Amino acid sequence: MDLNNLDKAYSRVYFKVLNFLSFSKRSESEILGKIQTYIFKTHLSPKEKEILKDRVITNLKSDGYLTESNDEDYASSYIQGLKNSGKSFNKIRVLKFLLKKGISKDIMDESLSEIEDEDIYESVLKEAEKKIKYIKGENNFQKKQKLTTFLLRKGYPYETVSSVIDTLTDLQ
Numbered sequence: 236m237d238l239n240n241l242d243k244a245y246s247r248v249y250f251k252v253l254n255f256l257s258f259s260k261r262s263e264s265e266i267l268g269k270i271q272t273y274i275f276k277t278h279l280s281p282k283e284k285e286i287l288k289d290r291v292i293t294n295l296k297s298d299g300y301l302t303e304s305n306d307e308d309y310a311s312s313y314i315q316g317l318k319n320s321g322k323s324f325n326k327i328r329v330l331k332f333l334l335k336k337g338i339s340k341d342i343m344d345e346s347l348s349e350i351e352d353e354d355i356y357e358s359v360l361k362e363a364e365k366k367i368k369y370i371k372g373e374n375n376f377q378k379k380q381k382l383t384t385f386l387l388r389k390g391y392p393y394e395t396v397s398s399v400i401d402t403l404t405d406l407q
Contacts, residue, residue, distance in 0.1 A: 241283055248273045249291055256300055262309045264337025266301055267292075306338050310346035318350075323358040326350055327390035352395070359391045359399045367403065 251273050252266065261269075270291055274284050295301035310333055317324045326347050333343050366385055372378040379400055386396040 244277045262336045263305045323362045
């Protein structure tokens with residue numbers, strides 16, 4: 236085992252991970268996956284790669300980059316970003332995204348409770364107003380039916396969809 240090569244590899248991997256973390260908040264699973272990717276690209280033996288991985292993770296934890304609250308912060312900032320962006324969203328879409336990022340079920344449930352029904356209502360209303368311009372139908376009943384099925388396919392709850400449809404009484 237050549238310590239000089241191991242130290243060089245450590246420096247390279249550690250600074251690549253820091254660069255990765257500098258762009259935005261990341262989930263713990265993303266960070267660990269990126270560490271694994273960077274270590275895989277090094278030309279070290281499997282035993283040296285394991286030592287390198289442990290060393291990088293230990294130093295990230297001691298420097299405060301890899302903490303227990305990474306996933307909670309990531310989920311909260313993602314939801315806040317969605318709210319502030321003005322884009323339409325629903326709980327199912329957020330749940331799938333957080334699941335893909337490796338966030339635990341408990342943290343997801345806690346984060347989803349931050350999304351209020353009013354936020355979902357506004358999102359459905361915005362989506363409906365955008366879609367209603369392009370719906371063709373002979374009468375208002377057909378337009379309402381097409382708009383309802385469109386919004387339900389997007390994953391919005393039926394109660395919210397029906398109340399939005401009721402508020403949009405003068406379908407164009």
